[in-house]
Amino acid sequence: MISYIIPTLWKSDSIFKLIESFKTIEDKDAELIILDNDLDNTKYISDDKRITVFQMEFNQFVNPSWQIGYHFSNNKRVCIVNDDIIFNVKRFHEFVLESKARAICMTNWNRIDKDLDTWELVDNGSPNARPAGGGQLMMVMRQNWPVLPYDMKLWHGDDVIYYYNTLIKNEKFCFIRGMAVTGEQSVSVNSDIIPQEMKTTFTQDTLEYYKKMHILGLSCSTVFPMELKMAWKHDDIKTKLLYEQKLDKIING
Structure with missing residues (x-):
């Protein structure tokens, strides 16, 4: 069943x-x-x-x-x-x-x-x-x-x-x-439907999650959140740099 x-x-x-x-x-x-x-x-x-x-x-x-x-x-x-x-x-x-x-x-x-x-x-x-x-x-x-x-x-x-x-x-x-x-x-998780106030919270939570996964020696199939994928797709330089800086700070201290 x-x-x-x-x-x-x-x-x-x-x-x-x-x-x-x-x-x-x-x-x-x-x-x-x-x-x-x-x-x-x-x-x-x-x-x-x-x-x-x-x-x-x-x-x-x-x-x-x-x-x-x-x-x-x-x-x-x-x-x-x-x-x-x-x-x-x-x-x-x-x-x-x-x-x-x-x-x-x-x-x-x-x-x-x-x-x-x-x-x-x-x-x-x-x-x-x-x-x-x-x-x-x-x-x-x-x-x-x-x-x-x-x-x-x-x-x-x-x-x-x-x-x-x-x-x-x-x-x-x-x-x-x-x-x-x-x-x-991924129709139902298109970045356009995510409220702006949630994007910020999700971004930080996701980066913390990657850090924990890295420490535990685990991996997840999603390398970056959908928002970042969209930034790469549309060549949003400002967003890409922001994510890279946050990710580097969390992983490397």
Whole structure:
């Protein structure tokens, strides 16, 4: 039995394909928990009793939404899913239960156009470095879900889940070779939707996070926050220099 948790702002059409794919699951105990962070949303009303939509009073952002979804979930396995990816939810569900997988995360190996005939569980082989893209689709056992810091809004919640499982619970993460994950990318975390007052707080928190990761000998797949990536993309020299100075000061003292 698996509970799927999807925070959304309904900015990607992929989520509707995910919902339809979920409905094809025959398991009556499967759950889909949608955290609706769009205050003006009137787009979707569920006709499947296994689907629950929680309307948030304000945008909780990704990590707090995962924590809320976990709180309301009931199954032994909990799976966080981005709202901008598409995969065969029914086949994934059946494969996980049949293989008795305990910890799965997506990797860039899953970026293939279509499913292969055979799926295979493959050990990621690295408890100290979460694979790139892993947080877009990640499943763990319910008893191995950590408490996510509420002030960690957008990024790194998946790192917390990954390292809590590998380093504390001694779980081995696998990816599913042959499984296709397609769709849009990062629609719901576009830098333009992040309030300015949150950007400043997030920036400092993120730099502190990198410092702690470096000291522990760990690595995360996100090298810089989305705001900095956008600065690089648009050649915003002022922002790039500001980040470089802050990062150097925190890491080197």
